[in-house]
Amino acid sequence: MKEINNQSLVARNDDMITGIVDHDIMMMSIETGMYYQLNPTAHQIWMLLEEPRTIDSLCKLLSGQFKVVAEVCQKDLINFIIELEARKIVFIR
């Protein structure tokens, strides 16, 4: 499994399109036709990835917006990014 650390760079897969119905955020892969639903936190992370960012940078921005301790944020974020990558929603370098 790929090693991810604070300096890993995360980028969106541009084949994903998003839409909103009522307050739910839907996402779809144009390549696979798979649909996903993002909760508000996931949506926030997606929005922050408008340009590629490191895990470190994402953590700093998220802890500014959410009440979370840096270590917890980093662990949760890395786990989440790994899940996104497994579904080809983001790429990691």
Add this chain to the structure above:
Amino acid sequence: MSNLITYLAYDLVIESLIPCPELLTIERTIDSQVKIEFASVPDVLQFPRFVGYKFEASRKEILINTKFIAKILVTNGNRIAVEPRMQANEGMIRLLLFGWGIGALLHQRNILPLHGSGITTQNGAVIFCAPSGTGKSTIVSRFLKRGYKLIDDNIIALKVQDKTHMATPGYPQLKLRRDAFKDWEKEPFSLNAPIMFNDPKFMVNVRPFFENCAQPVRKIYVMTRNNATSLKIVPLHGASLFHALEMNTFCKQYLQGMGKLGWHFNELQKLAKNVPVYEVNLPNPMPSPDTLADALEKNFLE
């Protein structure tokens, strides 16, 4: 050219060399938009973008290939070529043509088709989506008896006009079990042959009960058999609404090969914003068709 007949269905003028008695005929005064003919059809596409179960799809062509009925090639949203298989039943060929064939054509023409039946009410069109066998045609037959008009029994072709979603009438036929029409008294429709021998449903002509004009869609009902304890009609929102519409899109299987997944996603969002969608939870055992029709009627007349 003497065999060429002009039909109107789903707001499309169709010229066909294949006789289609279930469709409405019109005078050939305007240019046709679609041509249907017998022709030889290849077994495979030269450059398919997606190969699926009994079909292949690319941006401009969809090939439907069944072993015992026909091969059908739908091109550019304006041509359907049909090559029947040896000794294939004509009624089955037309079922395939006006099912998967027309589904392919509508997608090629950027018209979103829903898999459902539609009727016209005092407020506009109401649509019932359900998997085959749930009983939507039977419910529709109850509504026709109550004076409502049929838009279509299988495919609701949606056109957007001035930001309103309009349901365009298809053709006046219902697919019903014999017991579903036994209490119609002297209604002037004729029965056609049973369509499948081990699934004894009949194609029933309902011309006097047919809607002739496109209607604004007011409500969509998605019928679900989920062993609920009682019949419940529940408004859907957000992701569940979106999911219900996505599940009930007709002939979704073609979208990936056509490169239209993004288009579909956007069309679903527009529809979700425009039309209220309700989930109809059907209990086990199913209520009688008239009980179900009562509950739905109460809801769509609100």
